[in-house]
Amino acid sequence: MSVANGGGVSPVRSPLLVVLSSWLIPGGGYFLLGRRGRGLIVLLTVLTAFGLGRLMNGSLFVPGGNGFETNGRGALTATVQLPAQADVLSRLISYGGFVGDLASGLPYLISTALGYGPPDQASPSTDYGSKFLVAAGLLNILAIVDAYEIATRQKE
């Protein structure tokens, strides 16, 4: 008997439903498949990573946004939109970061709905926080794929 499998055989579920629930609630797909242990571990891990990112004032990416510029005193300040002359790498980071953030599901949607925006001042801590917010989503993508494979019987 496996703790991570919740000790039971996976009931057959719609893969689409599993993917959607896994995206919206991290670990949700596992719960639908009867794998409560796995679901709980994913939920706690993704929420902790996302929560730490928020506590560090990490910024959530918006497509084409999250550029930083210097103010008159030389300090970095956040801007919502990237400058028009932004290079390809900056744009890639911006859009990739947005996808990573979005993959967290409800934590991302609730944060944006409550008006959580970029930090007022750029700092190493806010940068770490941004990475944690993206990492939470990327880890959730791994869990979504795993739940999908279980739902489609490609994996036990």
Added chain:
Amino acid sequence: MPLVLDHFTVAILFALFASIILGLVTKRSDRERLSYGLYCFGCFVLALFGIGWFMRLLHG
């Protein structure tokens, strides 16, 4: 007041979260998951120290 963590702590936390998920989604039994998770965590920490020393040597 935002939470302020040093780079090392943040890197260790990231290694922990990534190792948990990688262990969970890749193996079949709980024992294999635990072993793989610990292996991944060890690799992250090793890389952290290795790259850290490499950068120190690079900068002199």
